[in-house]
Amino acid sequence: MKRRDILKGLTILPLTSGLIGKAAALHTLTTPKPAPKRDFFKELDVTPVINAGVTMTFLSGSLMLPEVLEAINSTSHDFANMYELQDKVGGKIAEMLHVEAAMVTSGASCAIVLGTAAAITGTDQSKIKQLPNLPDPRPEVIMQKTHRYLFDQAVSTTGAKIVEVDGPEGMENAINSNTVMALFFNASEKKSSITHDEFVRIAKKHNIRTFIDAAADVPPVENLFKFQKMGFDLITFSGGKMIHGPQSAGLLFGRKDLITAARLNHSPNEAPIGRPMKVNKEEMFGMYAALKVYLEKDHHKEWNDWLQRAKRIGTTLETVSTVKTEVVVNPGPANAFPSLNVTWDQTKVKTNPKDVLVALKSGTPSIVANRHDDTLIIGVVLLRPDQIDVVASRVKAILQQAV
Numbered sequence: 001m002k003r004r005d006i007l008k009g010l011t012i013l014p015l016t017s018g019l020i021g022k023a024a025a026l027h028t029l030t031t032p033k034p035a036p037k038r039d040f041f042k043e044l045d046v047t048p049v050i051n052a053g054v055t056m057t058f059l060s061g062s063l064m065l066p067e068v069l070e071a072i073n074s075t076s077h078d079f080a081n082m083y084e085l086q087d088k089v090g091g092k093i094a095e096m097l098h099v100e101a102a103m104v105t106s107g108a109s110c111a112i113v114l115g116t117a118a119a120i121t122g123t124d125q126s127k128i129k130q131l132p133n134l135p136d137p138r139p140e141v142i143m144q145k146t147h148r149y150l151f152d153q154a155v156s157t158t159g160a161k162i163v164e165v166d167g168p169e170g171m172e173n174a175i176n177s178n179t180v181m182a183l184f185f186n187a188s189e190k191k192s193s194i195t196h197d198e199f200v201r202i203a204k205k206h207n208i209r210t211f212i213d214a215a216a217d218v219p220p221v222e223n224l225f226k227f228q229k230m231g232f233d234l235i236t237f238s239g240g241k242m243i244h245g246p247q248s249a250g251l252l253f254g255r256k257d258l259i260t261a262a263r264l265n266h267s268p269n270e271a272p273i274g275r276p277m278k279v280n281k282e283e284m285f286g287m288y289a290a291l292k293v294y295l296e297k298d299h300h301k302e303w304n305d306w307l308q309r310a311k312r313i314g315t316t317l318e319t320v321s322t323v324k325t326e327v328v329v330n331p332g333p334a335n336a337f338p339s340l341n342v343t344w345d346q347t348k349v350k351t352n353p354k355d356v357l358v359a360l361k362s363g364t365p366s367i368v369a370n371r372h373d374d375t376l377i378i379g380v381v382l383l384r385p386d387q388i389d390v391v392a393s394r395v396k397a398i399l400q401q402a403v
């Protein structure tokens with residue numbers, strides 16, 4: 001992709017330019033243009049969407065980086081032993097994240113299933129074979145009452161029972177011989193009755209494994225290192241959110257014995273609970289490539305670029321009478337990045353955010369944004385550079401029409 005941009009740039013330079021003097025460049029310039037690529041969106045009549053929101057699974061997560069596509073394309077021509085591949089990719093990811101072990105899962109949801117399964121079965125093949133139909137008593141997983149969320153069904157999928165607790169004392173009292181794990185939902189940290197540190201301390205005291213779901217909690221990049229330092233045994237992040245890996249990939253990392261057990265519960269083994277949650281070879285390479293770019297990129301520069309995008313759209317929209325915009329940063333821990341809040345006097349600009357969203361979505365190109373009460377929220381972090389002005393002018397036109 002980058003290469004094509006460079007070539008496009010070159011074609012508008014005068015031929016006398018020093019750059020063009022190079023034989024290689026001349027050769028590429030005289031090579032005929034490739035035939036137009038097959039357009040699968042058109043072929044299947046699928047609507048391409050501009051995501052002016054946040055990463056959402058129903059909207060296909062995030063766009064894969066060129067390096068991820070390179071990893072996928074360049075590795076698709078040879079077979080690989082999937083045990084070896086998971087060994088090597090997992091080993092490299094563990095090194096990059098300063099943990100004992102890591103693996104690529106089919107998303108954070110799969111990581112929760114596999115992490116819970118690992119805590120239940122260890123390396124016991126008979127238990128691995130029985131899951132989720134273990135004989136009574138059911139294994140128990142502790143969660144704070146205020147941390148219950150939709151994704152904890154991935155815990156119950158293993159046959160484990162979730163036991164809700166409140167406060168450190170409640171947690172301590174709930175631990176018994178059936179307790180296999182304690183799960184912390186990081187995005188609910190502000191609603192916690194038990195802090196991260198207390199949670200880990202109590203669990204360790206009773207030899208209970210700890211798991212933290214931080215699926216959508218980068219940026220900041222530091223979060224990829226934060227929870228292993230706190231002492232959590234298992235950690236998950238989605239691959240297809242702000243890390244920009246394959247949507248169906250995710251990371252599970254932490255203690256070596258637990259990753260070993262998680263892998264025994266996963267594909268390419270034929271029977272276990274994780275077998276239907278296969279990750280293909282290309283996506284394993286792709287997840288590695290995405291993480292490498294993510295760790296090495298200039299996060300400060302990216303952040304400033306996001307702020308500039310939001311300001312740019314804001315400046316365009318404020319040319320409409322009464323429209324006010326504000327660049328806001330979501331406090332996180334999930335989706336902690338800038339976006340643009342847009343408000344207006346609805347007696348002068350006679351429309352509301354709900355109707356604007358409908359107009360954006362049904363227009364061409366189709367744009368998905370968000371709202372909160374009377375505020376239209378325009379996300380900027382998932383826009384391609386060429387989509388920034390498209391979004392600005394579409395929103396402006398819709399508001400202008402209502403004046």
Ligand SMILES: *Cc1c(COP(=O)(O)O)cnc(C)c1O
Nearest residue numbers: 107108109110151215216238250
């Ligand atoms: C997105 C998300 C998940 C699911 O992750 P996938 O990678 O889509 O499987 C789980 N937990 C939280 C908190 C999430 O935000």
